[in-house]
Amino acid sequence: MLHLNGVVYRIGTRTILDGAGVHIPAGRRVGLVGRNGAGKSTLLRLITGELTADDGDLQCQRRARIAALAQEAPGGDTAVVDFVLAGDRERAELLDELDSEPAPERAAEVHARLVEIGAQAAPARAARILAGLGFDAEAQARPLSSFSGGWRMRVALAAVLFAEPDLLLLDEPTNYLDLEGVLWLEGHLRRYPHTLVLVSHERDLLNRAVDHILHLQDGKLTLYRGGYDEFERRRRERQAQDQKLRQRQEAQRKHMQAFVDRFRYKASKARQAQSRLKALARLEPIAAAVEEPHLAFEFPTPRSLRPPLLTTEAAAVGYAPGAPVLQDLDLRIDPDDRIALIGPNGNGKTTLARLLAGRLAAESGDVRRAGKLNVGFFAQHLLEEFRPDETALSQLTPLMPGKRENEVRAHLGRFGLVGERAKVTAAGLSGGERARLALATITADEPELLILDEPTNHLDIDAREALIHALSDYAGAVVLISHDRHLVDLAAERLWLVADGTVRPFDGDLDDYRRGIADGGSATPEPVAPAAQAEAKGNGDRRKARQDAAQRREALSPLRQRVRAAERRLQALQSKLKEVERQLAAPDLYARVPAQATDLNRRRAEIGSAIAAAEGEWLSAAEALELAEADSAG
Numbered sequence: 001m002l003h004l005n006g007v008v009y010r011i012g013t014r015t016i017l018d019g020a021g022v023h024i025p026a027g028r029r030v031g032l033v034g035r036n037g038a039g040k041s042t043l044l045r046l047i048t049g050e051l052t053a054d055d056g057d058l059q060c061q062r063r064a065r066i067a068a069l070a071q072e073a074p075g076g077d078t079a080v081v082d083f084v085l086a087g088d089r090e091r092a093e094l095l096d097e098l099d100s101e102p103a104p105e106r107a108a109e110v111h112a113r114l115v116e117i118g119a120q121a122a123p124a125r126a127a128r129i130l131a132g133l134g135f136d137a138e139a140q141a142r143p144l145s146s147f148s149g150g151w152r153m154r155v156a157l158a159a160v161l162f163a164e165p166d167l168l169l170l171d172e173p174t175n176y177l178d179l180e181g182v183l184w185l186e187g188h189l190r191r192y193p194h195t196l197v198l199v200s201h202e203r204d205l206l207n208r209a210v211d212h213i214l215h216l217q218d219g220k221l222t223l224y225r226g227g228y229d230e231f232e233r234r235r236r237e238r239q240a241q242d243q244k245l246r247q248r249q250e251a252q253r254k255h256m257q258a259f260v261d262r263f264r265y266k267a268s269k270a271r272q273a274q275s276r277l278k279a280l281a282r283l284e285p286i287a288a289a290v291e292e293p294h295l296a297f298e299f300p301t302p303r304s305l306r307p308p309l310l311t312t313e314a315a316a317v318g319y320a321p322g323a324p325v326l327q328d329l330d331l332r333i334d335p336d337d338r339i340a341l342i343g344p345n346g347n348g349k350t351t352l353a354r355l356l357a358g359r360l361a362a363e364s365g366d367v368r369r370a371g372k373l374n375v376g377f378f379a380q381h382l383l384e385e386f387r388p389d390e391t392a393l394s395q396l397t398p399l400m401p402g403k404r405e406n407e408v409r410a411h412l413g414r415f416g417l418v419g420e421r422a423k424v425t426a427a428g429l430s431g432g433e434r435a436r437l438a439l440a441t442i443t444a445d446e447p448e449l450l451i452l453d454e455p456t457n458h459l460d461i462d463a464r465e466a467l468i469h470a471l472s473d474y475a476g477a478v479v480l481i482s483h484d485r486h487l488v489d490l491a492a493e494r495l496w497l498v499a500d501g502t503v504r505p506f507d508g509d510l511d512d513y514r515r516g517i518a519d520g521g522s523a524t525p526e527p528v529a530p531a532a533q534a535e536a537k538g539n540g541d542r543r544k545a546r547q548d549a550a551q552r553r554e555a556l557s558p559l560r561q562r563v564r565a566a567e568r569r570l571q572a573l574q575s576k577l578k579e580v581e582r583q584l585a586a587p588d589l590y591a592r593v594p595a596q597a598t599d600l601n602r603r604r605a606e607i608g609s610a611i612a613a614a615e616g617e618w619l620s621a622a623e624a625l626e627l628a629e630a631d632s633a634g
Contacts, residue, residue, distance in 0.1 A: 001026040001064065001167060001195045002047065004221065007056035009039075009046060016042050018219030019056065024212075026061065026166075029189065029196040031206040031228065034216035036432045036460045040199045043216065044068060044169045047197070060167065067165035069173055073152035074144055080155050081140040084126045087159030091119045122162075129158045132184035133177070134344060150176040150345075157185075164194065171199045175457050178345040179483045183514055185209075201461045203228050203486040228461075295462050297439070297470035298414040301560045302448040305370045307334040309449055309477055310356060315365030317355045324363055325351045328502045333449065337477040340492035342506060342513055343499045349481050350453055352498060353377070356479060357451045376442035378452045383434045386426035392437050393422045399444040415440045416466070431458035439467075451479045456487060467491075475560050485510060559625040566618035573614055577607045 002024040009017040016039035024030055032040050045051045046058060048068050060066060074083060086092050094110050102110065114120070130140050133154045144152055153176040160168065170189075174182050182205065189196060189209040197214070200206055206213065206228035213224045213231035224231040316327035325348045333339065333356070341349045354360040355367065357377035386395055397408050412422045415436040426434060435458040442450070450471075456464050464487060471478055471491045482488055488510055495506035495513065506513060580603050583589070590597045 001028070001061045002197075003057070003059045005057045007046070007058055008054045009042065009051065010054055011042075015219055017046075017053070017056075017221075020216075020219060020221045021056075022214060022221040022223050024195065024197070024214075024223070026195055027193075028212055029192060029210040030198065030212045030214050030223075031210040032197055032199045032214045032216065033201075033206065033228070033231070033461065035462065036430055036458075038216045039219070040216055041171055044171055044197065044199065047167070047169060064166040065163075066167045066169065067160050067163050068169035069160050069171055070156040071171070073149045074156055074159075075152065077143040077145055079141055079143060080135060080147075080158075081123070081126055081130060083144060083155055084130060084159045084162050085122060087163040088117075088122065089163070091117060091122055094119070126158070126162050129161050129188070130155075132188065133158050133181050134346075154181070161188065164192075167195045167197070168192065169197050172201070173198070174200060174202055174205065174483060177483055179342060179485065179488075180344050180517060182483045182485070183517060201456070201459065201464060202484055203461060203464070204484075295416050295466045297416065297436075297463075297466040299443055299450070299470050299474040299476070300411070300414070300446045301563065302374070302446050302476040303372075304475075305335060305373065305448050309333045309335055309337075309370045309373055311366075311368045312355075312362070313366045313368075315355070315362045315367055317351060317360055317362050319351075319360075321363070324501070326355075326498070326502055327364075329355075329365065331496070331503060333477050333479065335448065335477055336475070338471075338480075338491060338493040339478065339496055340480045340482070340488045340494070340510075341496050341498050341503075342488075342510075343497055347498050348501075348503075349498045350379075352503060353379075353451050353453050353479065353481060356449075370448075373449065374445050374447040376445075376447035376450045378438055378442050378450070378455050380454060380457065382438040382441065383431070383458070386434060386437065388427035389425055391423045391425055392417050392429065392433075392440075395426065395437070396440060396444060399441060411444065412437075412440050414443075416463075432460060432463055435459055436463070448476045449479070450474065450476060453481045454483070455480075456482060456484045559621065559628055562621040563618065563625050566614060566621045570611065570614040570618055573607055573611045577604065577611065580604045580607060 002022075004023075005021045007017050007020045008015070020043075032043065034040050042051065046053055047060070048066055078086075091114070094114055098107065098110055101107075118125075127137070127140060134151075135154070135158075139147075144155060147155070157170075157173050157176075160170075173185065177185065182202065186205055186209045189198065189205075196210070198206075198210055208227065210227060211225070213226065213228060215222045215224065215231065215235070224234050226234070310331075310333045312329045312331045315329040315331075316324040317329070318324040318326070329352075341352060343349055351360065354377075355362060357375050358369075359377065392412055393405070393408060396412060397403075397405070400408050400411065403411075409418075409422055412418070417433065417436055417440065421429075421433065424433075426437070429437065435455065439455070455467065459467065464484065468487055468490045471480075478491065480488065480492055495508070495510070496503050497506040497513075508516075580600055584597065584600050584604065589600075
């Protein structure tokens with residue numbers, strides 16, 4: 001179906017593809033993975049012909065129909081279902097030809113072809129796809145212009161799925177979907193009858209919907225059989241094997257070189273030495289495995305507040321008086337809670353998040369917050385609100401008053417924005433880096449409650465794993481909205497279902513919710529039989545991981561509080577010392593009030609001793625915490 005041989009593509013002085021090659025047979029479903037910026041989207045544009053390679057060959061099966069997900073939302077007054085039906089160009093052209101009343105012989109041929117491609121069943125098939133993506137019958141008849149950009153992107157996805165091209169290219173199709181839409185898409189792609197290349201950072205989707213993983217790294221392509229977890233396992237095995245071969249080759253090379261160095265000038269051994277020199281020249285070096293930089297996030301340790309952090313009683317919230325989106329809200333959030341909000345888009349998850357974050361007032365009922373509660377609220381609009389011509393450092397500094405530049409840099413470093421990346425303007429940051437800057441921004445004041453509304457849309461797989469680990473270690477409470485099941489599975493310990501105009505606890509886990517969707521008539525398929533046992537084991541592992549994370553946070557909480565108390569005492573003493581030294585700096589102090597100068601010098605010495613003791617306490621507490629964290633990680 002698709003063959004790449006020695007493909008080279010450059011953007012300016014940067015080489016994106018460097019002699020890349022791969023063969024993808026017809027009917028394969030391939031997940032294309034790689035770090036953000038590796039060139040995945042560029043590769044798709046090369047396949048569609050939108051870009052042209054600088055060198056090498058890129059060939060697709062003759063007369064194959066290739067279609068890619070549009071990157072811009074469609075618009076206009078066309079009805080949603082009509083736009084999707086138009087996605088099958090052959091059907092649309094044949095129907096247009098019939099409308100022009102062709103000759104009887106040609107009309108018969110057109111009718112025969114329409115029957116062959118199943119044109120009569122097309123409206124029902126289009127309706128099923130749209131329903132799976134969240135459009136009911138009424139919404140399918142509405143014009144595109146009546147929907148938001150995110151919903152219109154769903155229509156674009158429906159259109160390309162309906163067309164069923166021979167080669168389907170999807171670049172991050174889940175970005176505008178809710179959890180229910182992702183579950184439906186997974187089942188649809190798993191049954192896709194032709195060749196699929198899918199770019200996604202959704203680990204579960206890559207485990208369930210594809211049968212091969214194509215890895216793009218350093219301009220090269222490597223194809224692995226199986227889903228994402230199998231790819232990671234095989235890749236680690238290959239790296240370990242290459243490392244052993246490299247070590248063996250280096251030993252062989254040293255042995256041969258030693259022989260040459262010893263005997264190359266002895267007549268009796270010259271021939272053997274020359275032979276070994278030629279063998280050394282022919283010995284192709286095995287490249288050392290290049291480890292991609294490890295990415296880790298770290299949320300600051302919040303203050304310890306008494307429970308509850310937040311409660312609502314008979315609360316209602318909405319955007320217009322007398323028209324609540326949610327009502328009868330009786331909710332409670334305690335320190336260390338891990339809550340995920342589930343339910344279809346449009347049911348009020350973001351509305352609830354804004355209420356909890358204090359961005360939206362309740363119309364009625366009570367919302368009570370713990371005194372001095374700080375809330376960090378991550379929302380997608382934050383990524384668009386950064387001043388494009390200002391650096392990450394300059395945007396964060398005003399949010400951390402009284403902090404020195406190295407302290408602000410250290411906070412940016414918690415989210416991977418280290419070194420020179422801290423001085424890159426927002427316009428120069430990638431989408432993933434802007435998401436990390438948003439995480440740094442919302443945690444600048446060390447919040448006790450994090451509310452995260454789709455935090456992973458711009459994060460690659462490694463960054464998502466870093467976020468999961470950071471949330472597991474975070475000592476505050478978390479409320480999470482995400483269509484990434486892997487994140488919800490590992491980061492959330494409770495589910496709240498947002499549906500039917502209210503919010504209630506969901507009695508079960510994410511797999512129970514998925515089964516409930518399937519029982520309710522969704523197109524979500526049953527698990528593939530050979531994978532059922534592995535899936536069940538994975539679910540048990542995830543539950544155990546959540547339990548272990550909760551126990552680890554509980555065990556480490558006293559140590560974190562001790563470190564924080566030591567930090568506060570040290571900061572207070574340093575402030576006192578600064579004030580004393582300011583007074584001592586007065587030029588006429590010793591001549592005007594020598595007794596005060598003596599007293600200030602005594603106080604400076606006392607504060608200096610107290611600072612030394614506080615630093616010792618902080619160091620002891622930090623070392624104890626570090627050891628405990630290492631033990632719990634091991």
